Amino acid sequence: MSNEELGKTPKKFKRRIRWGRLLLFIIISIALVAGSFFLGRMAFRILFAPKVPVVAATEDIGTDEILNKRINVLLLGIDDGDSEDFGTDAPKRTDAMMVVSFDTEHNEVSILSIPRDTRVSIPGHRAPDKINAAYAYGGINLAKQTVANLLQIPIHYYILANWQGFIQVMDILGGVDLYVDHNMNYEDPYANLKIHLQQGFQHLDGEKAGEYVRFRHDELGDIGRVQRQQKFFKALASEFFSVGNVVKIPSIAGALAKNVETDMDTLTMIRAANSFKLFGGERVQSEMIYGDFKTIDGLSYWVTSPKQVTKSLDELKIPHRKIEKI
Incomplete structure (x- = not known):
């Protein structure tokens, strides 16, 4: 080729x-x-x-x-x-x-x-x-x-x-509950990106979920982001298959x-x-x-x-x- x-x-x-x-x-x-x-x-x-x-x-x-x-x-x-x-x-x-x-x-x-x-x-x-x-x-x-x-x-x-x-789907599903391991703060005006999450149990809607899975500005960088995404999407999969969300499929x-x-x-x-x-x-x-x-x-x-x-x-x-x- x-x-x-x-x-x-x-x-x-x-x-x-x-x-x-x-x-x-x-x-x-x-x-x-x-x-x-x-x-x-x-x-x-x-x-x-x-x-x-x-x-x-x-x-x-x-x-x-x-x-x-x-x-x-x-x-x-x-x-x-x-x-x-x-x-x-x-x-x-x-x-x-x-x-x-x-x-x-x-x-x-x-x-x-x-x-x-x-x-x-x-x-x-x-x-x-x-x-x-x-x-x-x-x-x-x-x-x-x-x-x-x-x-x-x-x-x-x-x-x-x-x-x-992804953000739209999260809002339709109503978000997920997740424990945030540490404070996450980062802003990039050129990318229109603002991340501000506090350590502890959080209810993540579409915007906050987007911040969580995109954050990579700690000591582990992109590898830490991969690990957080794995954790988050297991919770997302569980939420998607919960009772009541099947009827949301057309909206999704x-x-x-x-x-x-x-x-x-x-x-x-x-x-x-x-x-x-x-x-x-x-x-x-x-x-x-x-x-x-x-x-x-x-x-x-x-x-x-x-x-x-x-x-x-x-x-x-x-x-x-x-x-x-x-």
Whole structure:
């Protein structure tokens, strides 16, 4: 695949969305948050576009039958600000990234979180960069290629979600009760971001929940944020499935209609839902890719190695090619 092709974002077109598909995808999306960090950016829009090809690692990884027995989905979260601008061509770095791998044969799901500051090689770019730059440089295809090369697995589908839908969903659900471990105070006027949370038990509405899962200005940085997001979304999943919230699904679907795009078809969603067993989740494993904080040329990175990436994938039982470089 050429660099020019990698840089193209597939042309999208809309179809009428059926409520059955919305319901199924909402359930999958909410269920996946248990044990993951990504779906803090969770929102909802199904755009049936011309198929984005399965992206394999540089070494024709897609030829191995065992690797393609699983469904690997790249989940990307971006902060678009105004949902009206979602999906435009303006360069944006992803704010969150994870790979969800569905084993449809054994009904198991593995979730690998990739910190946004992970230092990687991006195809077509000479110097290593943070992995969250891949989408800004070349759209969804380059993001998929970069992740496929890092993990040495095929990426079959993607889900791209905007931040705004998450806030709306939280308000519809009525928020969640959660213990905040320490005071969180941070302001960024350029990003229109204000975070002010006090230590202790809190009831988090949409805005406050957004502050909680976005905060990363403590000693653990992005890694601490990943841990808080895991904690929060387990509580969110529990709240979603509580008595009384099922009737809110139409409102949730409407609120999220402008905030997610995907190339997953209905049959694949059904297979994925079956793997997850929806209301169980006992066979869901989640990990964050192993690595270490390092400062290189004045920039902070999450630096991983072939050995650490291999360990991350092996612990989740995700088949992969031999990883020789990052």
